Amino acid sequence: MGEYDEFAEALFGQLSVELNEEKEIAKLAVKANEDLEDSMKFQRLEDITKSIFPDFKEKVEDFLGVKVADNLQVKFPELDELKKLKGDKVFADKEAKGFVTELFNAVAREDQKKIAELMQQDTAKYMVYSTYAIQYISKITTTYGDYLDSVIYLNKFILSRYPQIILHKQGGPYKSKFENVNSGYLGAVKMTVLEELIHSAQGNLQQINRAAAMEVNKINEELANIILSLDTQTANKLSEYCQLQVVPDDFPFAKKANLFFFLNPDHFLIEQIGPDVMTFTHVEIDPKIGKSIPQLLDIYKRWLVPIQQHHAAFTAMEGMAGFVIENLLKEDKDFQNYLTAFMGTDFSSYQIRKNMGKDFTKTVYEKFGKETFKKIIEIPPNTRELKDPQSYLKKLS
Template identity: 80%
Template sequence: MGEFQEFAEALFGQLSVEINEEKEITELAAKAKEDISDKVKFKELDEIANSVLQDFKNKVEEFLGVNVPEDLMLKFPELEELKRVKGNKVFADKESKAFVEELFNAVAKEDLKKIAELMQQDTAKYLVYSTYAIQYISKITTTYGDYLDSVIYLNKFILSRYPQIILHKQGEPYESRFENVNSGYLGAVKMAVLEELIHSAQGNLQQINKDAAMEVNKINEELAKVILSLDTETINKLSEYCQLQAVPDDFPFAKKANLFSF
């Protein structure tokens, strides 16, 4: 478990900038809310989004000439839940889906022990799907919306905190600065809803992409299994041929992971 534990720590090392940013946003928002709450008040995210959904839905259908899902709904996940939603956007077959869900849940909870256990449980799957965890979660503070299976997810962690932080940073008097910041907030929410409505209308294309991604991930799992089955001498020769950075023999998994990433 030793090397796997180190790899779990390395994964969070790659996400450290984002995790620190998330904590900073939480702290700044709490301070801002405390200072401005008795002076000005922003509308709730769900109130704004729900108020424009039907009108925007009609306009998108009219402009594109295609229907958006009839059962379309809005959800407003906070940070940990949104990270689990990102796991649902990793398109894996039934055999791998449960692993992906466990991995993203462990990353969302910053559970190093569970990640190391998953790595040991199925190393090939970890090599393939941990890259998604890094790519998707590292962009979470710049993502306003997401769409999947007739649900528009709006990033409540960001959208409900940024306006307060921005206004607080601009300083007193909050009342005279509120309108400008609020206008930007309303625009960001409306734009996020509109973008995801357009995504929801692309059902056939999304299904094609989903099927293709599943097949690519299956191929990558097979590639990972091949690399993990190679002996140390072969791994060393391939790494040298590919001019990869040398990894000590004491870290056999790291050697193979390095080659797979390449």
Template identity: 80%
Template structure:
């Protein structure tokens, strides 16, 4: 194994706890879905979010006194797409943006070969942006929502699985325990939509922070 491949393995070594947790969540959700099927049923995440979105949008506008963008959308990414999205959130200049996109895509696919090739291609960029991959991706299982470029992203990987897993862990009878778990599920979706609507209304501040972060990352590339 070459030096670059070893560094690629080291990257996944730092993410091993998160990757194992993601796999465990997937398996727990499969088991839960099979066991509670035909006994109780949770509403789809998309249905809940789209139902509350217009009303919550109006409430945020009234409360903040700031107009929320008319073209604001909701999207519901699964795990791989969430990891790619985290790459889009890295504030890189145009010259580095494509590198970041490739890096996060390779991490999402757990592709050691591509990661090693990217490090060989530009070690300085890799050293700067692999830290973002570790930092951002390690938070996926604890982050319910995100906002970027007029789109609110709801973490379907977590939000659509946790209610089933929680109910399954509580055990039978599912019917009598459903209402309490479902209430928590609905509350989590509502709070996430509300939080990201507020983030979306802070567009000017976001752009200022973005420009500053891009400049810091450019300097870090030169120093690496």
């Protein structure tokens, strides 16, 4: 087996827990459907969505004071389609987009041969974008919805199977427990439709997030190419200094991949400095590392601007959605049953969970009320303002 084939195998090794979980969910759903009576069949996801969508669209527009597009589509992808969609959610430039699409399609098909070919075709792009494949696909079983380019996607694989599985796991008699689980199922769909409707209305924030993420990926590709161009002696010396796992010289890709994953700013700076790097305007690096890769400090400095824009936009988007969901569904019995039956928590616990974006939105809302959402969308906070909402309020006053 060649080095690229071994790396392709390792990729699926990293995803093995999630892939096994997907198979287990499919198997449990079949078993549950066989055991549950016809009188305890759950309503189709598509039918629930169709019935609640107009009302929820109106609620979002009223609460946000922002128009939701009339041409929104709703799609219900199963597992393979959902994995391919995750590739579309990786914001890459035109040169990289085709590669990302092929990579995610190969992961969806569990095609190790194709992944090894892609690795050989453009090793730098593989090093950057394979991390997204692991990160995004590992969260599919906990992600109910997505929004992208005027389309709301609801995770049919999960939302159409979890209710049966949860009811079945509770054990008989099922009939007495059906109503509560069904209510929780409705609550999950309500929450997801509401969240993605909110995301669809965040136009300027969405654009900033996309552009910043694209710039981060370009910088990471640049770093990957620099590390791949290192001579063997430099790569060995740097790997030893960084105390990385020893890799034989006849595995040059593995050695340099390890270096990239270690020195990638998403890992290296956050591991070395911590999350406070998101508010820094300047970074320094170990001179010995800088001597081996003279371009590294400049790359880190250039990375700071787009990563902070991405972090701020994403945090504001998620925080706004969390705040609106909390306010619009706090009296909703189905949502409360979702928290109990599906999440094992309650609304009080849900409400007090710490969330920087939600806390920021709440502070701004206390001053500006309904105007809050337009202001955050049109004049996004930076990372320092997210931590200190009063500085954002001063900026607006």
